[in-house]
Amino acid sequence: MGAYEEKKETCGTICLKYLLFTFNFLFWLAGGAVMAVGIWTIAEKSDYISLLSSRIYAISAYILIVAGIIVMITGVLGCCATFKEQKGLLRLYFALLLFIFLLEVLAGVLAYVYYQQLNTELKENLKETMTQKYNVKGDEHVTEAVNKLQQEFKCCGSNSSSDWVESNWIKTGEAEGRVVPDSCCKTITDKCGKRDHPSNIYKVEGGCITKLENFILDHLKIIGAVGVGIACVQVIGMIFTCCLYRSLKAEPY
Numbered sequence: 594m595g596a597y598e599e600k601k602e603t604c605g606t607i608c609l610k611y612l613l614f615t616f617n618f619l620f621w622l623a624g625g626a627v628m629a630v631g632i633w634t635i636a637e638k639s640d641y642i643s644l645l646s647s648r649i650y651a652i653s654a655y656i657l658i659v660a661g662i663i664v665m666i667t668g669v670l671g672c673c674a675t676f677k678e679q680k681g682l683l684r685l686y687f688a689l690l691l692f693i694f695l696l697e698v699l700a701g702v703l704a705y706v707y708y709q710q711l712n713t714e715l716k717e718n719l720k721e722t723m724t725q726k727y728n729v730k731g732d733e734h735v736t737e738a739v740n741k742l743q744q745e746f747k748c749c750g751s752n753s754s755s756d757w758v759e760s761n762w763i764k765t766g767e768a769e770g771r772v773v774p775d776s777c778c779k780t781i782t783d784k785c786g787k788r789d790h791p792s793n794i795y796k797v798e799g800g801c802i803t804k805l806e807n808f809i810l811d812h813l814k815i816i817g818a819v820g821v822g823i824a825c826v827q828v829i830g831m832i833f834t835c836c837l838y839r840s841l842k843a844e845p846y
Contacts, residue, residue, distance in 0.1 A: 609840055613833045614672055620830060621668030623823050627697070628661025630654075630819050634812060640738040641805065646718040649707040650809060653816050656700040660693050664823070667693060671830075680838060687834045694827045701820035704813045711809060715802050720751035720759075723801075727774065728762040740776035746804035748797040749777035754789055756800070 634654035635642075642651050667689040674682030723739050726732040743749055750756035750773070757763055757773045768774075771786035777794040778785040785793065797804070 609833060609836055610676065613830070614676070616830050616833055617668045617671035620671070620826070621665055623826065624661045624664025624668060626661075627657050627664060627819055627823055630815060631657030631659075631661060634816065640734070640741050641809070643734045643738045644719060644722055644742065644805070645809075646714060646722075649703050650813070653700045653703045653707070653813075653820075656696055656703070657816060657820060660696040660700065660820075660823075663689065663693050663696070671834075683834055683838045687831060687838070690827050690831050690834065694824050694831070697820040697824040697827075699820075701817045701824065704817035704820065708810060708813045708817070711813070712806060715806055719802050719805070720756055723751050724756060724760040727760055728767065740774065742801055742805060743774065743776040743795070744781075746797075746801055746808070747779075747795045748801040748804050749773055749795045750800045751802050752800040754794055754796055754800075 631654045635651065635658070645651075667686065670682065670689065671686045673679075674686045722735060726735040727739055728736050754773050754777060757777075760768075762768050763772065768786070769784060771784060772789045773786045773794055775781050775784065775786045777789075779793065779795060788794075
C-alpha cells in the first residue's frame with residue numbers, strides 16, 4: 594500500500610511538472626506579447642503622448658514593457674525550477690509571478706483610471722498646448738505631433754479650425770499670412786493654410802479632440818485588457834507552482 598501511494602504521488606508530480614512547463618512556455622510567449630504592446634505604444638504613438646499633460650498613459654505602457662521583460666525571464670526560470678525540482682527556485686519563481694501579477698494589475702488599474710479622466714484632461718489642455726506651443730522653439734516635438742495629428746485624423750484645431758485664431762504663432766505674424774497650419778489642408782502645399790474654406794481644410798465636427806480621445810481610449814482598452822488578462826492567467830501558474838511545491842515537499846527522499 595505504501596509503495597502504491599509513493600507511485601501515485603510521483604505520477605502526480607510528473608503531471609504537475611509537465612503542466613507547469615507548458616504553462617511556462619505559453620507564459621514566455623505572453624511576456625513577449627506584453628512587451629511588444631508596451632514598446633509599440635511608446636514607439637509608434639510617442640508623438641501623441643507629448644500632447645498629454647498627464648504621464649499616466651506612458652507610465653502604463655512602460656509598466657507593460659518592464660512586466661514583459663520580467664515575464665520572459667521568469668518563464669525560463671520557471672522551466673529550470675520545474676525540471677530541477679529545486680524548492681528554492683520554485684519559491685523565487687512564485688515570488689516573481691506574484692510581483693508581475695501586481696505590476697500588470699497596476700497597469701490595468703492606471704489605464705482604467707486614466708480612461709475615466711481623459712476627456713477632462715483633453716478639454717482642459719489640448720487647445721492650450723496646440724495654440725501656445727505650436728511652432729515655438731524648443732517645442733518642436735509638439736509641432737510635429739500636432740501636424741501628424743491633424744493629417745492622420747483629418748481634423749483641424751482642438752475643437753475646430755477657429756481655435757487657431759488664438760495661436761501665438763498666428764498672432765505674432767510668423768505664420769506668414771496663414772490662418773491655420775498647412776497640416777490642416779486636405780492637400781498640403783506651401784502656405785495652403787492661408788485659406789480656411791471647407792473645400793481646402795478639414796472642418797470636422799468636434800475637431801481633433803474627439804479623434805484623439807477615441808484613439809487613446811481604444812489603446813487604453815488594449816493596455817488594460819492585456820495587463821489584466823495576463824495577470825489572470827498568472828493565477829493559474831501560481832496555483833500549479835504551489836501544488837508542485839507541496840508535492841515535492843511531501844515526497845520522501
